[in-house]
Amino acid sequence: MRSVALRSVFLAALAAARLAGAQDSLPSWNDGPAKQAIVEFVRKTTTAGSADFVAPEARIAVFDNDGTLWSEQPLYFQAQFALERVKVLAPQHPEWKAKQPFKSVLAGDVKGALATGQKGMAELLAATHAGMTTDEFAKTVSDWLATAQHPRWKRPYDRCIYQPMLELLGYLRLSGYQTFIVSGGGVEFMRVWAERAYGIPPQQVIGSSGKLKYELRGGTPVIVKLPQIDFVDDGPGKPVGIQKAIGRRPVLAFGNSDGDREMLEWTKAGDGARFAGIVHHTDAEREWAYDRKSPIGKLDKAWDEATQKGWTLVDMKSDWKLVYPDAK
Amino acid sequence: MRSVALRSVFLAALAAARLAGAQDSLPSWNDGPAKQAIVEFVRKTTTAGSADFVAPEARIAVFDNDGTLWSEQPLYFQAQFALERVKVLAPQHPEWKAKQPFKSVLAGDVKGALATGQKGMAELLAATHAGMTTDEFAKTVSDWLATAQHPRWKRPYDRCIYQPMLELLGYLRLSGYQTFIVSGGGVEFMRVWAERAYGIPPQQVIGSSGKLKYELRGGTPVIVKLPQIDFVDDGPGKPVGIQKAIGRRPVLAFGNSDGDREMLEWTKAGDGARFAGIVHHTDAEREWAYDRKSPIGKLDKAWDEATQKGWTLVDMKSDWKLVYPDAK
Numbered sequence: 001m002r003s004v005a006l007r008s009v010f011l012a013a014l015a016a017a018r019l020a021g022a023q024d025s026l027p028s029w030n031d032g033p034a035k036q037a038i039v040e041f042v043r044k045t046t047t048a049g050s051a052d053f054v055a056p057e058a059r060i061a062v063f064d065n066d067g068t069l070w071s072e073q074p075l076y077f078q079a080q081f082a083l084e085r086v087k088v089l090a091p092q093h094p095e096w097k098a099k100q101p102f103k104s105v106l107a108g109d110v111k112g113a114l115a116t117g118q119k120g121m122a123e124l125l126a127a128t129h130a131g132m133t134t135d136e137f138a139k140t141v142s143d144w145l146a147t148a149q150h151p152r153w154k155r156p157y158d159r160c161i162y163q164p165m166l167e168l169l170g171y172l173r174l175s176g177y178q179t180f181i182v183s184g185g186g187v188e189f190m191r192v193w194a195e196r197a198y199g200i201p202p203q204q205v206i207g208s209s210g211k212l213k214y215e216l217r218g219g220t221p222v223i224v225k226l227p228q229i230d231f232v233d234d235g236p237g238k239p240v241g242i243q244k245a246i247g248r249r250p251v252l253a254f255g256n257s258d259g260d261r262e263m264l265e266w267t268k269a270g271d272g273a274r275f276a277g278i279v280h281h282t283d284a285e286r287e288w289a290y291d292r293k294s295p296i297g298k299l300d301k302a303w304d305e306a307t308q309k310g311w312t313l314v315d316m317k318s319d320w321k322l323v324y325p326d327a328k
Numbered sequence: 329m330r331s332v333a334l335r336s337v338f339l340a341a342l343a344a345a346r347l348a349g350a351q352d353s354l355p356s357w358n359d360g361p362a363k364q365a366i367v368e369f370v371r372k373t374t375t376a377g378s379a380d381f382v383a384p385e386a387r388i389a390v391f392d393n394d395g396t397l398w399s400e401q402p403l404y405f406q407a408q409f410a411l412e413r414v415k416v417l418a419p420q421h422p423e424w425k426a427k428q429p430f431k432s433v434l435a436g437d438v439k440g441a442l443a444t445g446q447k448g449m450a451e452l453l454a455a456t457h458a459g460m461t462t463d464e465f466a467k468t469v470s471d472w473l474a475t476a477q478h479p480r481w482k483r484p485y486d487r488c489i490y491q492p493m494l495e496l497l498g499y500l501r502l503s504g505y506q507t508f509i510v511s512g513g514g515v516e517f518m519r520v521w522a523e524r525a526y527g528i529p530p531q532q533v534i535g536s537s538g539k540l541k542y543e544l545r546g547g548t549p550v551i552v553k554l555p556q557i558d559f560v561d562d563g564p565g566k567p568v569g570i571q572k573a574i575g576r577r578p579v580l581a582f583g584n585s586d587g588d589r590e591m592l593e594w595t596k597a598g599d600g601a602r603f604a605g606i607v608h609h610t611d612a613e614r615e616w617a618y619d620r621k622s623p624i625g626k627l628d629k630a631w632d633e634a635t636q637k638g639w640t641l642v643d644m645k646s647d648w649k650l651v652y653p654d655a656k
Binding site: 057220237240247262 | 506515529531548549551567571573590
């Protein structure tokens with residue numbers, strides 16, 4: 001087919017560009033075992049004639065988002081969005097003053113809100129992420145992002161993304177890989193900004209989701225976000241989410257926590273060359289340092305498995321020259 | 329970003345190629361209003377400076393499958409697969425001889441099987457599409473396709489695809505559109521052959537699906553197909569399926585039946601230039617002629633809406649020079 005032939009031409013051009021610029025594709029990565037492992041993997045899977053060559057259509061790379069592409073401390077950014085939405089919506093819900101988890105949220109008591117557990121979190125999600133159309137929700141997220149600031153870094157949340165991972169995404173795409181997000185976060189939340197922030201279009205964003213309903217409102221078709229959870233894209237849900245949305249096993253996967261373990265396992269268990277990488281948060285100064293004991297982004301079993309199986313561990317402090325795009 | 333710049337170069341090359349070959353992109357289409365409408369739409373949405381220009385990343389085109397890209401008579405091909413699977417699996421299920429809908433299927437009484445209604449169909453689906461891993465199911469479909477023959481045309485089912493639609497898919501991709509399938513058919517069934525048949529990769533195939541479960545079998549990760557239905561990608565489910573998988577409203581949509589109506593409505597209701605097309609089965613000799621009264625692929629309300637709203641109707645008999653790729 002014509003488009004296949006054209007793609008070959010395009011990929012040949014990409015290969016030439018890659019040869020010229022390979023050394024500079026990851027300028028924010030220190031020369032170390034992690035960078036070496038990445039570059040070697042990309043080289044061998046994209047070099048025609050290599051025993052580990054991967055056909056262009058099979059070059060699927062998947063990335064967790066929270067803690068892998070952007071920060072997740074002191075609280076998942078989407079949770080921060082939900083908390084701030086409760087405050088904005090509170091005047092329309094006087095009953096929230098006496099009702100958990102809203103009562104705690106409105107009192108600024110995040111720990112108290114979290115203590116309401118899964119049931120409380122589901123109510124929080126339903127109140128802030130459902131009961132509107134998908135377009136209305138996207139606008140709410142977009143408006144929030146435009147003004148909200150991260151409490152520690154005093155910068156927009158979508159600038160708390162990792163420069164070295166942006167370079168990795170670009171390097172992979174330059175090498176003919178398709179890059180996907182596979183996140184426990186909400187898919188409708190991430191799609192609003194993922195293309196601008198990471199160059200990853202909506203159809204390559206996989207995440208948790210609520211049920212949706214198509215309806216006509218005054219003759220105009222809308223899609224409404226319902227308060228029921230449809231799919232949780234975390235832990236064993238990640239390989240399932242990949243199968244549902246991509247239908248092809250990834251060749252490369254990156255995560256940072258135990259919630260990514262099954263995705264990394266599923267990726268590595270495929271035939272041929274496969275890459276599993278973990279971002280290890282070791283830099284309390286430029287970002288955060290946390291792993292086995294952290295309530296957010298706990299890295300425990302996946303760390304053990306990475307050590308046993310030779311997955312690539314990225315040590316944020318020693319492997320990255322800088323963390324955020326515009327940081328010193 | 330580098331990849332964006334490269335994509336621009338690529339798209340410029342595509343535009344040049346398109347100028348050179350535009351007249352020949354749809355050789356199996358007769359010159360008529362349908363072909364004219366398609367070519368004019370693609371021209372105006374891909375010409376820089378045009379009032380109807382659509383940015384490359386927004387060029388999403390969606391296609392129903394059964395009756396739009398391949399035939400669906402005398403029975404949906406996936407249903408044919410299910411019926412044939414029942415016969416293959418029957419020796420392992422002696423109880424089926426006395427149990428509907430299996431009893432009817434084994435007696436060759438398709439009408440009797442269909443008469444068991446949704447409950448019967450769900451049992452048939454569960455028995456033939458679940459209880460195995462996704463890899464096992466894909467192999468079953470692939471093996472079946474390699475030998476099964478269409479009862480009327482005596483050719484493989486994946487050669488009962490429409491040559492003019494193949495050309496349309498290629499023409500759209502050459503014009504920077506991403507082509508997706510959005511079908512009521514099973515996503516795991518279609519992905520096995522859609523890339524080979526249509527050039528549409530698995531991640532661009534959206535369909536109905538059963539629930540999936542990740543598990544380890546003897547230390548090896550597998551994804552198991554469960555007997556519960558997860559999502560029905562038909563009627564109002566189609567815009568929902570599009571939102572779930574793509575997260576962006578299509579610019580162009582093609583269907584052939586009332587099951588595609590909401591997808592066409594949703595597409596047309598977007599801002600800017602939008603295209604809705606319907607394949608009308610009018611050719612009893614080269615394919616089939618059916619519409620308002622057909623139990624399969626019923627085209628009734630969508631036809632009325634197409635007429636009222638000026639959607640493009642493709643008359644198979646007069647608009648297509650040939651139907652199947654290797655037909656006379």
